[in-house]
Amino acid sequence: MPLISLRNVSKTFPPARRGDAPVHAIDNVSLDIEAGEIYGIIGYSGAGKSTLVRLINALEKATAGDIVVDGVQVTGVPDRQLRRLRLDIGMIFQQFNLFSAKTVWNNIAYPLRVAGRSRDEIAARVTELLEFVGLTDKASNYPEQLSGGQKQRVGIARALATSPKILLADEATSALDPETTHEVLRLLRRVNEELGITIVVITHEMDVIQTLATKVAVMDGGRIVEEGDVFDVFSDPREASSRRFVSTVVRGIPSPDELSALRERHRGRIVTFSFRDGDSSQASVFVDLAAAGIEFELVYGGVNDIRGRAFGHLTLALTGSESVIDATLQYMDGRITVKELA
Numbered sequence: 001m002p003l004i005s006l007r008n009v010s011k012t013f014p015p016a017r018r019g020d021a022p023v024h025a026i027d028n029v030s031l032d033i034e035a036g037e038i039y040g041i042i043g044y045s046g047a048g049k050s051t052l053v054r055l056i057n058a059l060e061k062a063t064a065g066d067i068v069v070d071g072v073q074v075t076g077v078p079d080r081q082l083r084r085l086r087l088d089i090g091m092i093f094q095q096f097n098l099f100s101a102k103t104v105w106n107n108i109a110y111p112l113r114v115a116g117r118s119r120d121e122i123a124a125r126v127t128e129l130l131e132f133v134g135l136t137d138k139a140s141n142y143p144e145q146l147s148g149g150q151k152q153r154v155g156i157a158r159a160l161a162t163s164p165k166i167l168l169a170d171e172a173t174s175a176l177d178p179e180t181t182h183e184v185l186r187l188l189r190r191v192n193e194e195l196g197i198t199i200v201v202i203t204h205e206m207d208v209i210q211t212l213a214t215k216v217a218v219m220d221g222g223r224i225v226e227e228g229d230v231f232d233v234f235s236d237p238r239e240a241s242s243r244r245f246v247s248t249v250v251r252g253i254p255s256p257d258e259l260s261a262l263r264e265r266h267r268g269r270i271v272t273f274s275f276r277d278g279d280s281s282q283a284s285v286f287v288d289l290a291a292a293g294i295e296f297e298l299v300y301g302g303v304n305d306i307r308g309r310a311f312g313h314l315t316l317a318l319t320g321s322e323s324v325i326d327a328t329l330q331y332m333d334g335r336i337t338v339k340e341l342a
């Protein structure tokens with residue numbers, strides 16, 4: 001059974017002013033997230049990502065549909081049961097949301113105090129968490145004395161305090177520079193691998209999904225337009241909005257404008273060779289072309305790696321005898337995908 005399951009869930013906000021239309025923030029979304037996954041939700045601002053997550057931890061009530069988290073029906077449960085459910089779900093935020101007047105220690109201890117744990121229990125747990133996030137020496141510092149990356153590590157420790165099964169990360173790295181982002185992503189991966197916690201990552205940054213997630217859903221206008229294994233969505237995005245996101249981190253097939261710029265700078269026929277894990281190696285492209293005596297120049301594209309699986313689109317300018325090029329491309333097509341750009 002999935003750890004998080006949404007069936008035909010919708011959330012409509014009433015209009016802000018009389019006469020305005022209601023906002024369909026979530027529109028008939030169905031989604032399953034299995035225990036142990038790192039599940040990415042990507043989409044532009046306003047796509048409905050935060051609302052989706054707020055529905056999962058019951059900060060918002062769905063207008064329609066069913067949400068089940070860890071076997072508990074979230075929709076329509078009494079408040080007492082919701083409090084228990086929320087202990088099962090930790091959350092981290094873009095702006096960290098730490099208590100500025102509390103030390104690092106007290107920030108992390110806070111949810112344990114709220115949950116009524118004993119002093120000894122709190123001391124042992126906070127010590128353990130500080131060690132896990134590498135901030136033992138900062139226990140008595142205040143948030144303003146920390147860097148952004150350190151603040152987010154405190155946020156993660158606080159979110160983990162009550163040993164939740166699920167961690168929701170809402171744009172958790174969007175306020176951080178690229179290097180600090182990678183440090184936080186590495187920590188999140190440890191949270192998943194070492195503690196077995198299921199993570200739902202909301203972001204508009206495709207590279208966060210590429211380095212962290214195992215599964216991804218692409219949201220647009222309150223709907224999930226594409227969903228699947230990160231490798232599949234990155235290597236072969238089917239929907240236009242997924243293709244736009246993927247193109248921010250993967251150089252695919254050149255756009256018409258890029259193609260005319262390439263034609264100005266390069267002689268020959270412009271051909272894209274696309275390959276995915278499991279296809280015969282991309283090295284064979286160069287071997288086959290060289291064997292046929294065709295000259296080639298790599299003009300666009302690259303090879304991508306997602307968790308050890310490779311895919312890419314290599315666009316080459318080919319020069320040589322027309323008939324030899326035709327025959328060679330025909331021979332190569334089928335073994336890998338060959339597309340001559342018009």
Ligand SMILES: Nc1ncnc2c1ncn2[C@@H]1O[C@H](COP(=O)(O)OP(=O)(O)OP(=O)(O)O)[C@@H](O)[C@H]1O
Binds near residue numbers: 013043045046204
């Ligand atoms: N409390 C609310 N009342 C009215 N409308 C809301 C409310 N919360 C969200 N919305 C609307 O719902 C839509 C989805 O918003 P949401 O914040 O979920 O998107 P998002 O993908 O998380 O965007 P962002 O990345 O900017 O946070 C938007 O049109 C937003 O204006």
